[in-house]
């Protein structure tokens with residue numbers, strides 16, 4: 470494995486196991502004596518908090534506005550002087566993120582022109598593409614079953630119908646916008662330890 474800090478992104482439907490796998494990868498890297506910074510989009514920054522309130526149905530905005538907000542949150546995520554991705558990598562931490570720009574292409578493209586979403590996210594792709602993007606592929610019904618175990622109300626995209634579109638859009642986004650990137654799809658229906666073993670191996674090979 471390379472000495473330089475790595476930027477690893479985990480993508481997938483809601484409930485596909487991103488948080489679970491990110492924590493297991495953190496444990497794997499820590500057992501090798503390597504420090505990690507875990508992060509997620511939408512962020513906990515002011516832009517991300519606004520997005521969360523929209524996902525909770527507290528405000529309604531045009532889908533294009535939501536796409537632009539996710540892109541703005543991503544800019545904050547990359548460039549924030551303390552918690553930002555670039556700052557954390559410069560400080561020597563491996564950064565493991567739940568979601569990045571492929572989520573915008575997958576989730577926002579039902580109602581927004583994918584080319585415009587791609588344009589909004591081009592700076593992120595050129596400034597900081599991931600060293601490895603892992604797509605935790607899961608059928609929407611199993612995703613919904615896993616989400617069902619959570620408390621609280623259903624968020625904006627958490628229906629089987631929407632997640633069916635999102636899964637297909639992820640695949641298209643990897644093909645159309647992912648050129649030149651290291652993207653690996655894993656079967657996320659398997660037991661978590663099996664998925665974690667695959668991810669650890671992929672990261673060790675970087």
Ligand SMILES: Nc1ncnc2c1ncn2[C@@H]1O[C@H](COP(=O)(O)OP(=O)(O)O)[C@@H](O)[C@H]1O
Pocket residue numbers: 481482483484485486487488489490567615616618657658659660661662664
């Ligand atoms: N491989 C797996 N098999 C079965 N259940 C899982 C698996 N991975 C995660 N879970 C469970 O599914 C739910 C959603 O997982 P989570 O990691 O929070 O997903 P995400 O971060 O993608 O929303 C949690 O209850 C978690 O314990």
Ligand SMILES: Cc1cn([C@H]2C[C@H](O)[C@@H](COP(=O)(O)OP(=O)(O)O)O2)c(=O)[nH]c1=O
Pocket residue numbers: 481482483484485487509510511524539567568569570572573574576577624626627
């Ligand atoms: C980063 C991102 C997330 N989202 C959506 C996906 C999720 O439905 C929601 C919240 O993301 P997240 O907190 O990762 O949800 P989960 O843990 O259930 O996977 O935001 C977008 O629509 N576009 C984006 O660019």
